[in-house]
Each structure stands twice: as structure tokens, then as C-alpha cells.
Amino acid sequence: MNKNLLLAAVSLVAISATAPALAADLAARPYTKAPAMIATVYDWSGFYIGINGGGASAHTTWDQLAPLVGGEGSHNATGGTVGGQVGYRWQSGQWVFGVEGQGNWADFSGDNVSGLTGFTDRSKIDSFGLITGQVGYAWNNVLLYAKGGAAVVGTKNELRAGGVTFASNSDTRWGGTVGAGLEFGFAPNWSVGVEYNHIFLSDKDVTFAGFQTDRIRQDVDMGLVRLNYKFGGPLVARY
Template sequence: MKKLPLAIAILAMSASSALSADLAARPYTKAPPMIAAIYDWSGFYIGINGGGGSAHTCWDLVFPGGSIPQGCHNSTGGTVGGQVGYRWQSANWVFGLEGQGNWADFSGSNITPVGGNPFGGGSIRTRIDAFGLITGQVGYAWNNVLAYVKGGAAVVSDKYDVFFAGAVADTGKETRWGGTVGAGLEFGFAPNWSVGVEYDHIFLNSKDTTLAAVPAGAASTIHVRQDVDMGLVRLNYRFGGPLIAKY
């Protein structure tokens, strides 16, 4: 009878040793690595923009055999519009194409010089009421932050007026084509949404334009030189998946 407790004790010790050996032999398993979410700028997007700008414009009155400088002025004001485009991302590089159209109210004037000048003693005014940009983009992304440069074609709608004693004497309107360069910084603040700031410069070729007479004046031809600088705040919505999971 005394052998039974001894046998039970031996079995218990054997089970304990086997369990300890089992625990010691269990391999260590590392925690799974964290997943880093990478922002993806690829896809079609549409957005709105708004800001301000200034157009520097110089006039010359043109006549057979010469011209008379009429001075320069800055046409300043606000603008609002929209843009649509497509971007594709390769590693950290981002490439894109974009079309933009804006309404504008950039207006400015100057007094014309006197002395042998048909416009002398009056004032000339230039107003930009719309513009469009068609550009390509190249950018570099740090996850959800994108810096880019852009360049392409620009088109501007200009209106010209000559005033004497507060009345319009000559007027004209034209569409002018030129080029544009710019740079921007954009931040993805939510899936598919981004906000950014952008600077654009528009340079337009010098061009002769005919002004039509109104009852107070006579028809005339002017030579116009113009460029435009503006700053915009932009909000975009992108169609497509915003994130890529990367281990």
C-alpha cells in the first residue's frame, strides 16, 4: 500500500518535467511588423480655387510712322475658378496634366502724358475678366505632402478703355494667348481630399489692338505689353484609392 503514493509522486514529477521541457522548447515569435500607410496621388481630380492677382500692362499709341508711350499700370483684384486634371505617381515622383478656368476682376489705370498726344490728359484702363491655363506638372511627394512645378499655355480675356472727362472715348476687347509657369505645395488632409497654395506667372506676347470709337472719340490702334502674377488657394477632390499599404 505504501508503494501507491510513491508511484503517484513519481508520475507527478514526470508530468511536471515534461511540461517544463515543453515550455522551454516553445519558439519565440516576434510581433508582426507595423504597416505604414503611404498616400497615393494618382488619379483624376477636380477642384476649386480662389485668390488674387496683378497684371502689369503698358500701352503705346500706334500711328503711321511711329508710336507714343501712354504709360504703364498694375491691374489688381480677385479671382475664383476651378480645375480638373489627372496625376500618376511613380515612387516619390508625381506627373500630371491640368486644365484651369477662372473668372477675374483685375483692373487698373493711369493718366496719359500730355504734349502732342491724342490721348493726353485722359486716362487708360485695362481689365482682365477671365483666364485659362493648360499645364503639365512635375512634382515630388513626401507621403501626403506634394511640391510641384507647372508650365504650359495661357489664355487671357482683356478689355481696354480710354477716358476723357470721365466718359469712354475708345474701347476694345481681345483674347490673348501666351505661356505660364508656376509652383505649388499641396497637403492631403483626408482620404481623397487635398488643399494647397500655388503661384502662377503668365507672360503674354506684345500685340497691336484696334480700339473702336464711341461718340466721344475716334478709332485708334494701341500696342500692349502685359504679364500677370497671382496667388491661389486650391481645394481638390481626387477619384480613386488614396492609400497604399506598405510593410
Template sequence: MKKILVGAIGAVALSLSAPASAADLAARPYVKAPPPAIAAVYDWSGFYIGINGGGGSAHKCWDFVDSTGVPGSLVGEGCHNATGGTVGGQIGYRWQSGQWVFGAEGQGNWADFRGDNTSAVFPTDRNRSRIDAFGLITGQVGYAWNNVLFYVKGGAAVVGDKYDFFDIPTGALLASANETRWGGTVGAGLEFGFAPNWSVGVEYNHLFLGHRTIGFTTPGGIAAGSDRISQDVDMGLVRLNYRWGGPLIAKY
């Protein structure tokens, strides 16, 4: 009987003490779920304008047009590379669809590409070539990895050429000519967006300018024969662009 009484008293005490222990527990705080992460995606769409600079080399071969009366007769005078620097600007527009980027661009540059060689036909003469300007009108197709863009380009090219030949012993100018020559161009570039509207890149271009027969005149305006001159140009450029348009898209 004594054991039963003690057990009953213990059960009553436990039941009375349970609510007090629950009341002593602190309420669990409410924690708001964090917002979903937002990733900034670079958008290449919009108009842009920029500057560029670099260097190039024009490979030119001269063939003297034989005046012996044989039609189409050519005598090779030799080849040389006209090398130098260039600086200019570009303006264009790009639009982006997914990771693909399409664009059109016009570019104009001043240049100072020069080179010469001794004529194989006239050993006392030296032939000299110069490019003092060029322009490119191209379309672009590119693929973007967020703020990194790789693209290829192609279109039309135009260059301003000057030619002369001079006497080696005296250095006197014997005859000269100039032309504006049209051709084609292909190239590729890699561009990096380092700020919302700014990008920097490198670009390579090859110009196909074919060959053309050029008539020379002396300083006194007298005709001095003709040469068929062929040329191709390779050049590398560093470019800096500023773009108008929405630079970033919020992606959840």
C-alpha cells in the same frame, strides 16, 4: 559508518524530492509573434477636380501708335498694375512612379483685375485695363514625400482683356477695345493630402502674354487710334481638390 549512512539517506531523499519540485512549475505560455508593421503610403494617382481662389496682378504698359506716318513709331503712355481677385476650378489627372508624380491639368477662372493710369500723351485721358477671365492648360512634374507633393508646371495661358480710355474732367468713355490673348505660363505649387481623397494646396503662376497692337473704337463705332499693350500676370491661388483613385498603398 554512521556518516556514510546519513549521506546515503540524504541523497535518496534529494532524488525523491526533485520530480515533485519540477511538477510544481507552471508551463511556459506560447506567445504568437506580432504581425509586421504596415505603413500607409499616399498615392497621388488618379483623376481629380477642384476649386481655387486667390488674387493677382497684371502689369500693363500702353504705347500709343503714332499716326504721324512714321512706320512703327510708338509713344509711351505709361504703365499700371491691374489687381484683384479670382475664383475658378480645375480638372486633371496625375500618375505616380515611385516618388515622382506627373500630370496634366486644365483650369478656368473668373477674374476681376483692374487698374488705370493717366496718359502721358493725352493728360486729360485715363487708360484703364481689365482682365475678366483666364484659362491655363499645363503639364506638371512633381516629387512626393508621402502625402506632401511639390510640383512645377508649365504650358499655355489665355486671358480675356478689356481696355478703355475716358475723359478725366467729365468721366465720359471715349473709346474701348477687347481681346482674347494667348501666351505661356509657368508656376509651382505645394499640396497636402489631409484625407484619403482630399488635398489642399497653394500655387503661384506667372503668365507671359507679350504685347499686341489693339485698335480702339468710340461708343459710336468710329476708329479712335491704336495702342500697343504689353502685359504679364502674377497670381497666387489656394486650391482644394477631390481625387478618384486608390488613395493608400499598404507598405510592409
């Protein structure tokens, strides 16, 4: 019995002595670093082309210079417009800069009865173009921007009596424009937005049939909905 107890004690001591060595021989579980997060953000850089549509009101004032002198009154020439735009933007950080050309067909028309002659003074804008620069700030796929530049407008002015036009004058007028817009990138390469523009035109002296001259002032307030397609990849990955 004593011999068996002695053997058991020796075995226990041997196991106790080898256990730390066996544990040391086991390889430590390797640590694997989690992959870096990749944030995908919208990139506004590149050429784009699009369409737009909306409405406007052109405030128009007539002042007769000859043969009478005095104010003839004012009216708002209202209506709709549709057209297109093409431009280029480049992005630096969250700032976005751009240039754009826009051309539209329009039908802004209105009239008032002259306080001097009793004739109806009628004005119409049938087209306009804008050449502008842009500066904006982007929150990923949302862009808020301001714009400004030159404007050119095709106008027609008429004198009417009894619903019949007896004198008219058509011309092209130059001016300036300022505006602002909000644009949202809703799909790869596609964005939709809303935009406000104010067009201010220089005064224009207009002669009708060689017998009546009026100084005509016009300013346009316009709201547009725009749809753009941008060439190139709209997304970039940032670590």
C-alpha cells in the same frame, strides 16, 4: 533506523535520476515572430477636381503707334479671381507627374493717364484659362510641384475721358504660364494647397475706333488657394 536511512537515500537517487528526463519532456515555449510593420502612405495618383480663389496683379504697358508715337505709361490691373480645375496625376516612387486644365473668372482692372494724349488708358482681364503639365515630389501627404504650359486670357482695353469710355476693344490673347505649388492631403481624398502662377502674354497691337493704335504688353502675377477632391483611394499600405 539504518533501514530507513537506506530507503531515503535510494529515493533521493531515483528522484535525481528522473529530474532531467522530466525537464526534457517539457515542451519548449514556442517563439512567435512579431507581425511586420505596415506603413500607410498617401497616394497622389488619380483624377481630381477642385475649386480655387485668390488675387492677381497684371502689369500693363501702353505704347502708342498711331497717330502719335511714344510711351503712354503703365499701370497695374489688380483684383480677385475664382474658378476651378480638373486634372490627373500619377505617382512613381516619390515623384508625381500630372496634367491639368483650369478656368477662372477674374476682375483685374487698373488705369493710368496717358503722357501723350491726357486720356485715361484702362485695362481689364475678366477671364483666363491654363493648360499645364506638372512635375512634383511628395513626402507622404505633402506635395511640392512645378507647372508650366499655355494660357489664354480675355481682356478689355478702354480709352476714357472725364470718367466716360469713348472707345474700347475686347479680345482674347494667348501666352504661356509657369508656376509652383504646395499641396497637403488633410483627409481621405481631400487636399488643400497654395499656388503661384506667372502668365506672360505676347504684345498686342490694339486699334481704338479706327483712329488710335497702341501696342499693349501684359504680364500677370497671381496667388491662389486651392481645394481638390481626388477620385479613388488616397492611401496604400507598404510593408
